[in-house]
Amino acid sequence: MSAGAVAERSGIAHARYVIGENPVTAFAFGLFVAIVFAAVLGPSLVPYDPLASNTSRALQAPSAQHWFGTDQLGRDLFSRVIVATRLDLTIAVASVILVFALGGLAGIAAGYYGGWIDKVIMRIADTIMAFPLFVLAMGIVAALGNSVTNIVIATAIVNFPLYARVARAEANIRREAGYVEAAKLSGNGDGRIVLMQILPNVFPILVVQMSLTMGYAILNAAGLSFIGLGVRPPMPEWGIMVAEGAAFMVSGEWWIAFFPGLALMIAVFCFNLLGDGLRDIFDPRRRT
């Protein structure tokens, strides 16, 4: 059996052990499956059209007919909350993938080449970190223009330093490692070494980083749309739905803001738990 297969098998065994030891991670994984299910199939399963308003049924409290009640335009909140899953998740996933690519590459370049490339990239990362992240994200969306794409970009940029630093540290260690030296001596070019030797080692660590930042990415994006950036009504999205329901909190129609807020909270909670669990599987040393 190859060394890789052994490592893989012990990895799966370890994962099984962690999940067995830690029912919370198993629970989070169950939630995750449910959320993905809602995102993929939700729009075709919901009982009402999420955009169809019906003023005769406006502001109804949760009932058997409308599980989460209806909003000021009589739209079914259950349908809207479920349908919104896809958009919220897409924004978060897109931004995390974007920063995974950008931050990962920049960090590998910084760690592998060192020198001025390292200095420039780290200075950029430090400058981003000098801002309160949400505030910077607001500024970026304001500058680039008020759109969903720009929310994705802004969320990716504010997470950039995290990814760049993790990738840099890992690439730095690998650069010194024997097998990379050996590859170099046998005449492999930098590109090949990065692709064959460095990337496979940095990859799993960045994947853990992705799951740890997913929750933050969802919160960040929902926060931006809560203050009116990016998503436009009547598009169902959790942040903007909470914003729409905010005014009704003071008059007692709690359900309009409550259910989208709850969905948001559950999604973030799920990804945070999952991130902690994944970190335990891949990186048992950093347990807290």
Add this chain to the structure above:
Amino acid sequence: MLLLIFNRVLLAIPTLVGVVVVTFVLTRALPGDPAAYFAGPAATQQSIQEIRVKLGTDRPLIEQFGRYISDLARGELGNSLTTGQPVGKEIKARLPASAELTLIGLLFAVMIAVPMGILAATRPNSFIDHATRIVSTAGVSLPVFFTGLLLVYVFYYILGVAPSPVGRLDVFLSPPRHVTGFYLIDAALGRDREVFVSALKQLVLPALTLGIFALAPIARMTRASMLAVLSSDFVRTARASGLSPYKVVVTYAFRNAMLPVITTLGMVLSFLLGANVLVEKVFAWPGIGSFAVEALIASDFAPVQGFVLTMAVLYVLLNLSIDVLYGLIDPRIRINS
């Protein structure tokens, strides 16, 4: 000690330069022409050009940057395009509202989270330990605007103990005489009991919202670092010396455990300053966050730029004081610098 402060200030300068450059780039060097936006869809080429001249965006970038710097040096942040008011003045007037809210929120979080973390670490597997672990995972998952709304619903709508979530003061009261801009302090200075109570009542819910948000990371870090310190060699020495439990936990363990917590505060403040914007919107709090949000919706760049810059400078200064505080507690930093 003075040397330490001096060194840290020196280190902060390139960061501040970076911040200024980024805020400039954000508004001037990116695609999109604010002049065209403000001229409106029906504008002629000529009227757009006029606005460009007025905004100075017709000049070369480097000249615009020079002007931006010299404006900044004079405390000028430009004028709001929608109201025509100078942005610097507006931010200065609104800053105390945001600062008061953020500081009270942080104070609340620290006052709850630190004892909670200590108790959790000194009584492993007790009720408080489990509670702390749940709070620290659930707390970071709470969207701050959602927490705020829930608090409003419970304490204003259902229980009726909180005032209407609008602004810093009951609408029938006039603000206290301006000294610090912090209503609580100004009202106390002016011995105006009614204003003080009203300001406090208005402040409780938004500050609580921010506090709950900041509580989780602080409690989590306090617990983890207390656990590490309590199993350290020097705490063992202190125990073997028969020092009182209070002395062991507070003088020996706690002071050492605070060091990583103080480092965490930097990250907490980053989140807190961002969350501040959302809380201000929920509670119609007249701070710089809601100022920026209003301007954002109107694509009014100058206030947004001023806001981002102010927040970043504040954050750099706060980090600076965190470093200094760290140095005050840890002699290894103080003496080696």
Add this chain to the structure above:
Amino acid sequence: MATPALTVDNLSVVFRTRSGVVRALEHVSFSVAKGETVAVVGESGSGKSVTAYAVMGILDGAGEITSGRALLGALDVLSAPRHVLDGVRGRDIAMIFQNPRSALNPIRRVGDQIADVLLRHANVPPAQAGLEAVKMLDSVGITDPARRARAYPFELSGGMCQRVMIAIALAAKPSLLIADEPTTGLDVTTQAIIMDIIAARAAATGMATVFITHDLGLAAERADRIVVMHAGHVVEVAPTAELFRHPRHPYTAELLAATPGGTSRLEDLSTIPGSLPDLRNALLPPCRYSARCPRRSDACDGALPQISAQTRSAFACHHPVAA
């Protein structure tokens, strides 16, 4: 015979870990007379430090004392409530640790750390504590003590930190000092100085000393009596000269043979075969050395001869080496 300074009687300790229950100490008994210096020797993992930690009440959370007493005068420190224990620790019984640098609070001035103990136990008025701490530093041979008192541990050398540690331990003039590998990691000259300071204090005040070491040479040089431990058992107790001349337990004999002494040549050194048994094993033989022992017989599966706390010289073996 007068009451001993410390009597450890039938002490057993287990650690409950994820991978099973570790029976770290079993029926450990020995005593230390007033003014006497007793060395506890054995390999790493033999339970020397665990014994000391149990007596001091500083076992970590997973450790549990399942039987035994540790009498300090008439007080059993193992069953004493925390507040009673806190009045005794640091005052009647004190401890020095290995790694002196990490055993001191990194962010508290060393003078203050000594003063903390003085204030707690020595009836020193707060205004005097600082001055008394400086005197303590002077008494452990630290030059310029007034300036050193204001230093932090990271500003001092390892040897200097160990002197501070001793000053803390001796501050309240304890009647018993436990020194756990006090000289590990220090250079030879500093080692001798540290041991001299402790010996001088013991001679001056009649303080009893237990020092824990894996260095048999040091034990031979400094101790009146030696307690040999193996895998959580006391296997032999004897006065130093007697033990070195006529080791009775096979393990002691192997241990002595494995140690370079003044008379032995390098090629005579033998290493002890095998290693410590896994203490998580629930079915350990009565004699935990039997698996490694060249002299073992079927009798070794029966109950071992017990070493009582009062005996000055004894061994736990069915087939002792001839005297």
